[in-house]
Amino acid sequence: MPPLWAQRSYTTLQLREHILLAYIAERLVKAAFILIAILVLNFMLIHAAPGDPAAVMAGEAGAADEKFLQDLRIRFGLDQPFTVQLWTYMKGAIQLDLGYSYRQQMPVAELIWERLPATLLLTMTAFVISVILGVVAGVLAAQKQGTWWDTVISTFALLFYATPLFWFALMASLLFSVVLGWLPGFGYETIGGNYTGLRRALDIGTHLILPAMTLGLFFTAVYMRMTRATMLEISRLDFVKTARAKGLRNSVIQRRHVLRNALLPVITLAGLQAGQIVGGAVLTETVFAWPGIGRLMFEAINQRDYNVILGVFFVSAAMVLLFNLITDLLYGVVDPRIRITK
Amino acid sequence: MSDFWFRYCKNRGAVIGLIILVFVIACAIAAPFAFPRSPWSMVQRPFLPPFEMEGLLLGTDALGRNVLSGLFHGARVSLLVGLVSTIVALTIGIPIGACAGYYGNLVDDFLMRFTEFFQTIPSFALAIVLLAIFQPTLGYVILSIAIVSWPPVARLVRAEVLSLRNREFIEAATLSGQSNLRIIWHQILPNALPPIIVLASLMVATAILLESSLSFLGLSDPNVMSWGYMIGAARTVLRTAWWLSFIPGIAIMLTVLALNLIGEGLNDALNPRLRSLEK
Numbered sequence: 263m264p265p266l267w268a269q270r271s272y273t274t275l276q277l278r279e280h281i282l283l284a285y286i287a288e289r290l291v292k293a294a295f296i297l298i299a300i301l302v303l304n305f306m307l308i309h310a311a312p313g314d315p316a317a318v319m320a321g322e323a324g325a326a327d328e329k330f331l332q333d334l335r336i337r338f339g340l341d342q343p344f345t346v347q348l349w350t351y352m353k354g355a356i357q358l359d360l361g362y363s364y365r366q367q368m369p370v371a372e373l374i375w376e377r378l379p380a381t382l383l384l385t386m387t388a389f390v391i392s393v394i395l396g397v398v399a400g401v402l403a404a405q406k407q408g409t410w411w412d413t414v415i416s417t418f419a420l421l422f423y424a425t426p427l428f429w430f431a432l433m434a435s436l437l438f439s440v441v442l443g444w445l446p447g448f449g450y451e452t453i454g455g456n457y458t459g460l461r462r463a464l465d466i467g468t469h470l471i472l473p474a475m476t477l478g479l480f481f482t483a484v485y486m487r488m489t490r491a492t493m494l495e496i497s498r499l500d501f502v503k504t505a506r507a508k509g510l511r512n513s514v515i516q517r518r519h520v521l522r523n524a525l526l527p528v529i530t531l532a533g534l535q536a537g538q539i540v541g542g543a544v545l546t547e548t549v550f551a552w553p554g555i556g557r558l559m560f561e562a563i564n565q566r567d568y569n570v571i572l573g574v575f576f577v578s579a580a581m582v583l584l585f586n587l588i589t590d591l592l593y594g595v596v597d598p599r600i601r602i603t604k
Numbered sequence: 605m606s607d608f609w610f611r612y613c614k615n616r617g618a619v620i621g622l623i624i625l626v627f628v629i630a631c632a633i634a635a636p637f638a639f640p641r642s643p644w645s646m647v648q649r650p651f652l653p654p655f656e657m658e659g660l661l662l663g664t665d666a667l668g669r670n671v672l673s674g675l676f677h678g679a680r681v682s683l684l685v686g687l688v689s690t691i692v693a694l695t696i697g698i699p700i701g702a703c704a705g706y707y708g709n710l711v712d713d714f715l716m717r718f719t720e721f722f723q724t725i726p727s728f729a730l731a732i733v734l735l736a737i738f739q740p741t742l743g744y745v746i747l748s749i750a751i752v753s754w755p756p757v758a759r760l761v762r763a764e765v766l767s768l769r770n771r772e773f774i775e776a777a778t779l780s781g782q783s784n785l786r787i788i789w790h791q792i793l794p795n796a797l798p799p800i801i802v803l804a805s806l807m808v809a810t811a812i813l814l815e816s817s818l819s820f821l822g823l824s825d826p827n828v829m830s831w832g833y834m835i836g837a838a839r840t841v842l843r844t845a846w847w848l849s850f851i852p853g854i855a856i857m858l859t860v861l862a863l864n865l866i867g868e869g870l871n872d873a874l875n876p877r878l879r880s881l882e883k
Contacts, residue, residue, distance in 0.1 A: 429853035
């Protein structure tokens with residue numbers, strides 16, 4: 263039997279499908295390995311904390327008397343050998359059991375689950391804003407290279423790139439909420455507003471603008487610079503010259519030939535952004551009192567609630583992983599060259 | 605060297621960046637002489653606005669501490685953390701990247717998976733976790749920033765080594781009987797240095813941003829005055845005394861901006877070939 267691809271009935275389309283499937287499978291396996299590694303890291307961090315892990319888990323729960331600690335040790339198998347503990351921990355985590363928060367008197371997974379939608383809404387909005395704003399501004403700057411458009415956009419990109427996110431959050435809420443009074447400066451929705459349906463969505467939307475803009479700020483700058491640079495770089499390549507020689511209109515060349523290729527690095531960056539944006543959420547949510555997992559983490563830091571801190575860390579890492587997986591797959595679909603060279 | 609300076613100075617932004625950075629460094633050095641009293645000590649009534657009292661140019665904060673003194677002393681911390689954590693990140697990243705690129709195969713696979721892992725996990729969240737678990741002393745702040753920022757170094761060094769490994773002068777060095785370690789250290793790394801220097805200058809900027817974010821959250825050394833801490837402490841009085849958060853933020857922004865500009869200038873000066881391609 264010749265290999266599958268050598269059989270006559272095997273069409274190019276099937277071949278393509280197989281390569282794509284193999285690519286997806288490879289990515290999935292890789293993601294699974296990283297997830298396991300994160301769990302091991304998480305587990306080791308609990309044990310790396312100075313002192314007794316039972317005491318760490320109890321936090322400053324106040325109830326840290328010897329009997330309580332002993333209960334904890336038995337309950338979490340801390341009297342067992344290290345490997346057994348690791349196994350129990352991983353089994354629990356895969357079933358989404360992330361431990362118990364003695365501060366909040368609630369399972370960590372439940373706490374995170376409650377707060378996750380707000381964070382997803384915020385991070386996704388920030389992501390979309392930064393991509394659209396960044397790419398549009400970058401294209402504009404590239405097309406008007408050397409004009410004052412370019413100067414203004416590039417200067418702003420440079421400034422945003424250097425602005426601490428939490429400081430920008432404070433200044434934005436001061437300006438737009440306190441001084442101008444245009445937008446609400448904190449919270450998820452108007453307290454006591456009791457809105458429903460569309461009114462509620464609108465209310466949440468207005469609360470969302472400032473945090474999402476802030477969180478997307480840094481990456482807006484990154485996308486601007488990136489898009490501008492790649493557009494200019496690609497404009498110099500031979501195939502663009504050919505298109506020009508062929509007599510295509512400049513707008514068509516820019517759109518179809520240049521922008522299309524310039525978008526590829528944006529997708530790569532999007533994968534990187536996921537990690538940053540989740541970290542940035544801690545700062546943004548803290549300043550704007552946004553009830554997501556970032557703020558949960560901040561509260562947990564102040565209370566030294568280790569289980570919650572590590573739980574949020576795990577979930578955010580898993581989120582990043584998922585996001586990376588999506589961008590990887592997207593990349594594989596958009597650019598066939600990737601699948602074959604990898 | 606003069607050629608280097610010539611190319612560097614052709615980038616006007618880079619010159620401005622250098623001037624700002626030199627100024628910040630001067631502030632950091634001058635801090636203990638200009639403000640011998642601890643930046644934590646109370647000097648006047650609280651909430652003294654800027655430009656109102658002789659000798660207290662930027663006024664006082666919520667606890668009557670001298671804001672200008674805080675800025676000067678904060679410059680020390682920002683620069684120190686930025687510089688040292690970058691050095692630590694380089695000492696982690698360079699060997700990993702060099703080994704991965706030079707030895708290839710299994711070593712490369714293993715080291716790169718390791719690097720990818722650290723690149724995947726959200727770096728700021730990891731830094732928070734590390735500092736929440738260990739003591740928030742300056743040493744740990746530096747270490748955790750280094751731990752989350754070395755992966756790009758490793759990847760860059762690996763790529764550089766890969767492109768240099770098969771050059772003739774490396775073959776010559778191998779034939780002359782030099783050991784692998786010696787070849788990496790004396791032949792390859794010096795040639796890979798320019799992009800590493802550029803990356804390092806940008807990393808210092810990122811590290812300063814990270815440090816300020818961490819101290820804003822209260823995860824830095826509680827005994828050290830830093831810009832991030834000043835903003836975090838002024839957060840609750842944002843409505844009444846906005847300048848207390850505004851001023852240190854400008855300090856952070858200018859310093860980071862300066863370092864980014866310098867990075868670009870170094871890139872222009874150290875990669876002349878790239879520059880001519882762009883023209």
